[in-house]
Amino acid sequence: MTADDWGIVALSLKVAIVAVLLILPVAFALAWLLARRRFPGWVLVDAIVHLPLVLPPVVTGWILLLLFGRTGPIGGWLERWFGVTVMFRWTGAALAAAVMALPLMVRAIRLSIEAIDPRLEAAARTLGASKARVFRTISLPLAAPGVFAGLVLGFARSLGEFGATISFVSNIPGETQTLPIAIYAAMQMPGGEAQVVRLAAISVALSLAALIASEVMIRRTGARAHVL
Amino acid sequence: MSFEVDLTKRIGEAEIRVAFSSGPGLTALFGPSGSGKTSLLNMVAGLISPDEGHIRVAGETVFGDGVDLPPEHRRAGYVFQDRRLFPHLSVRANLAYGQRGDTAPLMALEAAARLLGIADLLDRKPATLSGGEAQRVAIGRALLSSPRFLLMDEPLVALDRARAGEIMGLIEKIRDEMRLPILYVTHSPAEVERLATTVVEIAR
Numbered sequence: 112m113t114a115d116d117w118g119i120v121a122l123s124l125k126v127a128i129v130a131v132l133l134i135l136p137v138a139f140a141l142a143w144l145l146a147r148r149r150f151p152g153w154v155l156v157d158a159i160v161h162l163p164l165v166l167p168p169v170v171t172g173w174i175l176l177l178l179f180g181r182t183g184p185i186g187g188w189l190e191r192w193f194g195v196t197v198m199f200r201w202t203g204a205a206l207a208a209a210v211m212a213l214p215l216m217v218r219a220i221r222l223s224i225e226a227i228d229p230r231l232e233a234a235a236r237t238l239g240a241s242k243a244r245v246f247r248t249i250s251l252p253l254a255a256p257g258v259f260a261g262l263v264l265g266f267a268r269s270l271g272e273f274g275a276t277i278s279f280v281s282n283i284p285g286e287t288q289t290l291p292i293a294i295y296a297a298m299q300m301p302g303g304e305a306q307v308v309r310l311a312a313i314s315v316a317l318s319l320a321a322l323i324a325s326e327v328m329i330r331r332t333g334a335r336a337h338v339l
Numbered sequence: 340m341s342f343e344v345d346l347t348k349r350i351g352e353a354e355i356r357v358a359f360s361s362g363p364g365l366t367a368l369f370g371p372s373g374s375g376k377t378s379l380l381n382m383v384a385g386l387i388s389p390d391e392g393h394i395r396v397a398g399e400t401v402f403g404d405g406v407d408l409p410p411e412h413r414r415a416g417y418v419f420q421d422r423r424l425f426p427h428l429s430v431r432a433n434l435a436y437g438q439r440g441d442t443a444p445l446m447a448l449e450a451a452a453r454l455l456g457i458a459d460l461l462d463r464k465p466a467t468l469s470g471g472e473a474q475r476v477a478i479g480r481a482l483l484s485s486p487r488f489l490l491m492d493e494p495l496v497a498l499d500r501a502r503a504g505e506i507m508g509l510i511e512k513i514r515d516e517m518r519l520p521i522l523y524v525t526h527s528p529a530e531v532e533r534l535a536t537t538v539v540e541i542a543r
Contacts, residue, residue: 233386234423236410238437238484248436252427 116309120317123289126201127269130208131216131262138213138261142220164214168274175207175279203280204287208272212265219264223257224250256329263325267318290314341488341520342366342383346392346402350378357541358392364536365514365521374541376524377420380490383522384417385410396488397520416486416519420493422477424465430476431461437484444485445517451479454509470497475506482513488520489513495530507533 141160145153163171179186179197189195197203227250235245273291280287282296294310297303343360355375359366368376381387383394385401385408393403401408416437424433434448452458455475465473474494481489491510495503511534513519525531531538 228423230419230421230423231425233410234417234419235425235436237384237386237413237415237417238480239411239414239439240436241411249425 112309113306116306116313118285119288119290119293119310120313122201122285123270124317126204126208126289127266129202129205130212130269131265133205134209134213134216134265135258135262138216138265139220139258141213142217142224142261145217146221146224160217161214163211163275168211168272169278171210172207172275172278175203175210175275179203179206179279197280199280199283199287201286204272204276204289205269207275207279208269211272211275212268215268216261216265219261220254220257223254223260226257227253259325259328263321267321270314270317270321290317340395341397342522343393343395344379344383346382346389346394348375348378348382348387348389350375355379357539359537359539361537361539363518363520365510365523365534366537366539367531367535368522368524368539368541369526369531370541372526376541377492379541380417380492380522380524383413384415384490385413414485414487416481416484416489418474418477418481418489418491418494420496420524422473424468424473424476424480426465428465429461430457430463430465430468433465433476434461434479434483437480439485445482448483451483455479456505471499471502474498478506478509486519488522490522492524493526494523495525495527510534 141156145157145160177183179189181187181190181196181198186196186198189197197206231253232245232249235249236242240248270289271291272289273295276287276289277292277295282288282292284293288296290310290313294307294314297306297310340360341363345358346355348355353373353375355378357375357379368379370376378387382389382402383396388407389402394401395403396413400406401413424430425436428436431448434452438444438448446454449458452461455478457472457475457479460468460472460476465476468476474497478491478494494510495506498506507530510521510523514521514534514536523530523534
């Protein structure tokens with residue numbers, strides 16, 4: 112392991128962790144909406160949430176580029192009012208990873224929300240609990256295994272994110288060059304085989320660790336949920 | 340008057356049309372399955388709303404005349420037929436869930452647990468309880484929420500005879516010593532005979 116390798120791993124972990132934490136509240140809100148409400152446009156919202164799952168990642172990256180580029184509607188607004196940009200920055204890589212992780216997280220969380228027995232929530236209301244307290248003390252804890260599964264899935268997906276990231280924020284060492292992008296770059300380089308092997312081994316180890324940790328924690332909560 | 344009910348409610352094809360008023364004590368709702376007894380309890384608890392009519396409990400209008408109190412303000416102690424213990428909480432936390440800080444409790448948690456014979460179960464999870472134990476926890480949870488009245492939906496249905504006899508003794512105590520109005524759904528003539536002060540027969 113070289114200092115370069117460590118830098119790549121640290122950047123990848125930072126990008127993946129920020130991505131899932133950033134998108135978690137959005138994913139939970141969307142999962143709740145899709146599980147519990149029926150409204151005009153429900154099918155459209157469901158389809159848009161799942162879009163990053165079926166769209167070629169390069170297209171997702173290109174759409175992000177249109178939206179968040181310096182002249183894009185969101186990017187231009189961010190630059191005008193806050194003087195910040197996500198272009199060619201690690202924050203852009205996190206944004207791309209978050210968008211790609213969203214559908215998987217929504218699916219996992221939504222399954223666990225749909226599994227909550229509404230009769231338990233009704234029982235809590237008769238015991239004097241307001242809707243907010245029912246959410247906090249009944250719905251949220253019962254959905255926790257799904258939220259956790261969603262976090263692990265989203266984290267793993269973010270760690271592996273390639274296509275949307277490279278087309279959105281390019282390949283900049285130390286800024287947007289995450290593990291998969293670094294592996295791809297090393298493969299293109301004469302004499303890069305040793306680094307490819309090292310980084311690939313790290314990828315396998317990280318993914319395995321995430322999956323095992325999640326299974327252990329889910330088993331400890333006694334919940335009947337599985338990441339896989 | 341304990342319960343004054345006059346309402347109609349359409350659920351799917353069936354129409355529930357009930358009118359009665361009952362004095363203090365235990366009011367037994369007696370009738371064939373599918374006649375809407377559980378739906379009636381849900382309306383008194385505030386979990387579903389009648390199409391029209393009114394519901395008064397101990398003189399207070401909980402539904403009708405422009406009033407529709409949400410369930411958390413009705414202070415019903417509802418013992419559900421399917422018990423509905425919270426699976427992620429211990430027996431102790433289940434019992435304590437409805438305890439309020441603002442009113443003097445009918446009894447302390449430990450006293451209720453002893454009375455119901457569940458004092459040894461406080462640290463267990465609901466999934467590990469037998470049917471009879473779970474039923475007693477459900478009754479305890481309802482009692483500890485400082486209810487103004489009780490709604491009991493076939494509370495003895497899964498219990499063996501000895502246990503059912505014990506719980507009936509307990510219900511008599513609640514009726515006579517705590518003087519809580521009770522609305523009680525059952526199919527069993529024996530329970531009606533032993534417990535009821537008023538019998539309301541609901542036809543299909």
